[in-house]
Amino acid sequence: MAKDKIAYVCSSCGYDSPKWIGKCPACGEWNTFSEYRVGKKAPATVSSEFRLDVKSSPISMSKIETADEPRINMQDGELNRVLGGGLVPGSMTLLGGEPGIGKSTLILQTVMRLKDMKVLYVSGEESARQLKLRADRLNTNSQTSNLNSPTSTLQPQLSNLQPQTSNLLVVCEAMIEIVFEHIKAVEPDLVVIDSIQTMATETVESSPGSVTQIRECAAMLLKYAKESNTPVIVIGHINKEGTIAGPKILEHMVDTVLQFEGDQHYMYRIVRAIKNRFGSTAELGIYEMVQSGLRPVENPSELLLSDVKEGEELSGVAVACSIEGVRPLLIETQALVSTAAYGTPQRSATGFDLRRLNMLLAVLEKRVGFKLPQRDVFLNIAGGIRVTDPAIDLSVIAAVLSSNVDTGIPRDICFAGEVGLSGEVRPVSRILQRIAEADKLGFRKIIVPKANMNGLDASKFKIKIVPVRKVEEALRELFG
Numbered sequence: 001m002a003k004d005k006i007a008y009v010c011s012s013c014g015y016d017s018p019k020w021i022g023k024c025p026a027c028g029e030w031n032t033f034s035e036y037r038v039g040k041k042a043p044a045t046v047s048s049e050f051r052l053d054v055k056s057s058p059i060s061m062s063k064i065e066t067a068d069e070p071r072i073n074m075q076d077g078e079l080n081r082v083l084g085g086g087l088v089p090g091s092m093t094l095l096g097g098e099p100g101i102g103k104s105t106l107i108l109q110t111v112m113r114l115k116d117m118k119v120l121y122v123s124g125e126e127s128a129r130q131l132k133l134r135a136d137r138l139n140t141n142s143q144t145s146n147l148n149s150p151t152s153t154l155q156p157q158l159s160n161l162q163p164q165t166s167n168l169l170v171v172c173e174a175m176i177e178i179v180f181e182h183i184k185a186v187e188p189d190l191v192v193i194d195s196i197q198t199m200a201t202e203t204v205e206s207s208p209g210s211v212t213q214i215r216e217c218a219a220m221l222l223k224y225a226k227e228s229n230t231p232v233i234v235i236g237h238i239n240k241e242g243t244i245a246g247p248k249i250l251e252h253m254v255d256t257v258l259q260f261e262g263d264q265h266y267m268y269r270i271v272r273a274i275k276n277r278f279g280s281t282a283e284l285g286i287y288e289m290v291q292s293g294l295r296p297v298e299n300p301s302e303l304l305l306s307d308v309k310e311g312e313e314l315s316g317v318a319v320a321c322s323i324e325g326v327r328p329l330l331i332e333t334q335a336l337v338s339t340a341a342y343g344t345p346q347r348s349a350t351g352f353d354l355r356r357l358n359m360l361l362a363v364l365e366k367r368v369g370f371k372l373p374q375r376d377v378f379l380n381i382a383g384g385i386r387v388t389d390p391a392i393d394l395s396v397i398a399a400v401l402s403s404n405v406d407t408g409i410p411r412d413i414c415f416a417g418e419v420g421l422s423g424e425v426r427p428v429s430r431i432l433q434r435i436a437e438a439d440k441l442g443f444r445k446i447i448v449p450k451a452n453m454n455g456l457d458a459s460k461f462k463i464k465i466v467p468v469r470k471v472e473e474a475l476r477e478l479f480g
Contacts, residue, residue: 084279124198316403351381
């Protein structure tokens with residue numbers, strides 16, 4: 001019997017190596033190589049004549065017909081938005097997140113709403129009784145309260161498929177071959193794997209969760225999804241580095257990668273699309289963790305803003321109008337400037353790029369004239385979210401100066417503008433949506449770049465629009 005080959009794969013980027021290496025030559029990470037076995041395959045024989053029974057054949061690009069991909073409505077507006085309009089049949093979706101963040105809760109409460117679809121929920125972590133208790137806590141209707149649990153034998157499971165039972169079937173199994181036997185018997189419209197790290201195949205000798213097991217099981221599920229045109233949702237864990245546990249090639253194989261973010265100490269959860277072959281990767285969905293499960297938040301701006309009455313403004317707080325995907329969000333930027341207790345001043349940012357904060361502080365010192373060399377500066381984006389939109393630069397500068405002079409900014413003023421190195425306020429994208437969102441939430445004034453006013457009809461908004469060219473003009477508007 002031929003021996004299996006030993007290879008090593010980087011868990012960060014998927015680089016293959018015939019021997020163990022301390023530092024990955026592709027991504028530069030240390031101690032990321034793990035061992036896996038490669039079965040020895042028979043050498044392919046090349047005949048002297050071309051094969052004539054090949055199923056695939058080249059086709060001209062101009063002759064390929066295209067059409068909009070059909071979508072499956074997940075009965076969840078936030079999840080549909082992140083997926084690009086719904087779940088595509090035959091696609092494979094990976095949902096990653098930290099343990100205990102709510103991945104299984106999100107998927108379970110979603111599939112229980114799909115009344116017209118037969119769903120097979122494969123659990124390798126929890127028992128059927130645990131899933132039943134979780135379903136009862138989600139406060140669903142009576143149709144989804146009865147969960148059938150296919151056992152290891154197929155005949156009793158087939159006898160349970162009665163018209164009056166629920167369309168959600170649960171099987172607790174970790175061997176992928178037995179899972180496919182259940183899939184063949186049930187013929188579901190949607191398959192959920194919870195989680196991919198618990199699945200194992202008999203063709204590989206390594207333990208579940210290893211690089212080889214994850215790779216082989218994911219390849220088998222992907223082949224099934226493409227051949228049967230059945231969507232597959234795979235749940236995966238995130239390691240301490242913040243990436244999907246297992247080889248990086250798992251993200252390359254699937255069609256959509258969703259990341260479930262959020263601090264367990266906050267009630268908000270965010271779903272981001274890291275990769276999406278059928279939609280945009282700039283979308284996000286926001287949920288609120290409540291006792292009955294995850295509640296979609298249709299207007300997150302009201303939750304991200306603190307309830308402060310007029311006249312009780314605190315210094316160091318400014319409201320920015322940000323855009324995530326196509327959704328405008330009004331977020332609260334909090335800054336604290338204090339005297340450095342030690343010789344070296346501290347610079348700290350939560351939810352914002354620290355390097356960009358240092359750049360904005362340098363602009364304040366060089367272009368505006370505010371000296372902050374011996375001051376500690378702390379910046380926080382309220383709500384536990386992370387923002388990368390450069391349009392919040394103006395609110396960051398306003399919050400820092402407000403804390404420095406200990407003067408509050410009125411709560412009915414918001415900002416939208418990118419700050420350049422010369423102190424100019426640069427134009428931002430989708431200014432109409434930003435202004436409309438601030439107007440809808442009752443803000444009195446919004447400070448925007450002067451360049452965004454070209455062709456803008458301000459008469460259709462109740463909010464007062466203040467255009468500025470430089471940072472000095474914005475600060476003069478605030479502090480006089």
